[in-house]
Amino acid sequence: MPTVLFDCDTAIPERKRHCYIKEMGEDTTQYLPSSDISTIPGTLSERGCAYCGAKLVIGGVLKDTIQMIHGPVGCAYDTWHTKRYPSDNGNFQLKYVWSTNLKEKDVVFGGERRLKASILEAFAEMPNIKRMIIYTTCATALIGDDPKKIAAEVQKELKDIDIFVVECPGFAGVSQSKGHHEFNISWMRDKVGTWEPKITSPYTINFIGDYNIQEDSYVCEKYFHKMGIQIIAHFTGNTTYDSLRGMHRAKLNLVNCARSAGYIANELKKSYGIPRMDIDSWGFEYCKIMLRKLGAFFSLEDKAEEVIAEEVEKWKPKYDWYKTRLPGKKVAIWTGGPRLWHWTRALEDELGMKVVAMSSKFGHQEDFEKAIARGTTGTIYIDDGNELEFFEVIEKVNPDLILTGPRVGDLVKKLHIPYVNGHAYHNGPYMGFEGAVNMARDMYNAINSPLMKLAKEDLRGG
Amino acid sequence: MMMADIMTGETSHLETSANKYFYADAKIVTAELKACLPWLNDMNKEELKELLNGVKERLLDITVKNSLNGELRVKNY
Structure with missing residues (x-):
């Protein structure tokens, strides 16, 4: 379906090119929302600076x-x-x-x-x-x-x-995305190569685009260390200033958030010939792929399989419990950009949920190409969504849960719809095998909590 | 064509970092394709190469040649 104009946007028809509903047989060469362009004055944007x-x-x-x-x-x-x-x-x-x-x-x-x-x-x-x-x-x-x-x-x-x-x-x-870009490029220009890290392993990586949200970095670090891999620098979870100056010494850049940190991985590739490996670190199956790719690059396949076996044995029973309780639940992902495409398949393929709407604050068209390719038909895709559009989407798709930040989260709470913090998490970490369980648990608890139902009732009675 | 090599059990040369990266990516995609499309196992190397070349062309069409992503046309990007 061509891009759509929501009823709430009749006064700002420019919004039409930012909203799209995918139909069967369509691909991103036909329709792709405009993104990373100036917010239209008058819309209630959720963007940052x-x-x-x-x-x-x-x-x-x-x-x-x-x-x-x-x-x-x-x-x-x-x-x-x-x-x-x-x-x-x-x-x-x-x-x-x-x-x-x-x-x-x-x-x-x-x-x-x-x-x-x-x-x-x-x-x-x-x-x-x-x-x-x-x-x-x-x-x-x-x-x-x-x-x-x-x-x-x-x-x-x-x-x-x-x-x-x-x-x-x-x-x-036009959004926080410019700040990501500036930081990446300036750090590369001014600081990378000005400090020499101590190399302790023949297998070295930079873990890029992971910010240790509620201890995400510790989870992934544990896997890498078990494989014998040294992390030269985390860009930038739990990291030090000097370790980031030594990024030029890694043999591989492992990129999680490609939007906020893909630039520095590209620059390291151009200047130092370090390959950029994009991965997903949320979801059971994606984690397996991440570790297998890493293992294949360093010829550490056996080590990768050992880590996977150990983690799956530990966390699968818990994950399976939620897998039988979340299928069919309708979820909206209204976050920054990359989590749209990181999460949609994991939620649909692994947990049987239905991602009915996705909205990005600062994603570029590249992110929408990925999100739409991984997303399903009938799903609504919005760039730089505004408050009235969120209200209209909620009416259209009636989600059971919304993954979003506290700003939009407070808005949806007022409508008595459960939300889970998609930026800083409710009870993370959400990365890795244990993170997938934590995320499933938070979604299950949010959907089944009696709080939202009680909030609808007028306690004064009569 | 590294994927065709992997699918037919041939060894790849992995001297450079770039080749190691292509190998890692190809290995994972190959495993996924074989799991989803078991009929691939019945194809010989020439047939696989032809098929994978077609897939590559289609991917290039979608992500580069006919992509609507405006950033791809920005010279400095």
């Missing part, structure tokens, strides 16, 4: 780095404690937030002096921390501050520190 993409998604995960946000304090506050990516050093990155706390006076007279003072103050307050990322924001980019110049000055003065600057003002690009 470029700064959010650089800081909240990628840089903020680093466990040994001061995150200096050069801008008004709100930019720092709104990207602090809103995503759960723990670390094995006491969660340094979750405990603290840093901001230059820009004021009107600085906008008029320039914020560089305030930036320098803030950097020096942060290093003085935290003498054990020697690494820093500086993020620009809308305000500091507009007034023309030069954070790279300030960073160079401080590096000269303090000597034993290292600073990375990412120019990611919120207005750049």
Whole structure:
């Protein structure tokens, strides 16, 4: 079916090219939603900004780095404690937030002096921390501050520190995707190759596009270590600043989130000849494929099969319990981008669920090609969905469950529809074999919880 | 054609990282295809090559030549 215009969008007909319902026999050479283009003024978009993409998604995960946000304090506050990516050093990155706390006076007279003072103050307050990322924001980019110049000055003065600057003002690009891109390319240009990691195994990888959401990284790391594989760098779950400077030494880039981190894998391939292997790490069958591909690359097939056998034996009985209880349940996936195509087949083929609608906030057309190829007919595909479209889709498909973030999650809770946090999870990890069980459990609990039914009742009676 | 080699039990040369990667990918896809389409096992290497070339052309048609993905036409992307 050609792209569709929802009833709620009659005043903004431009939305038609962003919404598509797949029909039998169609492929993406006929119809493909427009995406990664400017949000139409007037729609209630759920997108984030470029700064959010650089800081909240990628840089903020680093466990040994001061995150200096050069801008008004709100930019720092709104990207602090809103995503759960723990670390094995006491969660340094979750405990603290840093901001230059820009004021009107600085906008008029320039914020560089305030930036320098803030950097020096942060290093003085935290003498054990020697690494820093500086993020620009809308305000500091507009007034023309030069954070790279300030960073160079401080590096000269303090000597034993290292600073990375990412120019990611919120207005750049059309969504958080621009911030991902900026961080990837800038890190590659400025930092990769400036540190030499200690090599302890002939089998080395970078695990790219995994952010240790509720300990995802630990799950996958366990599998890789059992196979004898050394992880040079996680981009960026539970990782250190310096390990990311040594990414050039890995023999393989294993890419999970291709949208937020595919760029650096491409650059590493171009500059250092390191192959990029795209994988899915959610779902039982996908995990088997991931480990088998990895095993085949390093000639460690036996080790891969050992890990698979051990994990399947441990987790399959629990997974099977949910497999008999979730078939036929209708689910909507309204997340960032890649989870549409990572999850749809796993939910449908393994758990027998029916993915009735998918919406992406910042996915590109490449993501829709994948999602539509893996998705089924009758499913609604939306780019940059707005609130009214979500209401209309819910009426059309009547889902049993929605996998989405807290923003849209709160919206659907008001309609008494259960939601599971598709970004930061309810009770993760969701990656790996045990993660598949956790995700199935959270979906089952959400669908069967009596809370939503009770919420519909008027307790005053009569 | 690495997949045809794997399907007919021939060994592939895996000296370079790129070849190791192609091999890993081909091995997994081959296993899936054989499980889903058991009639592939009855084909000889020439028939397999012809079939897989057709699949490759179809994939290129969908993902590159006739793709509606505008980014593929952006020179700097």
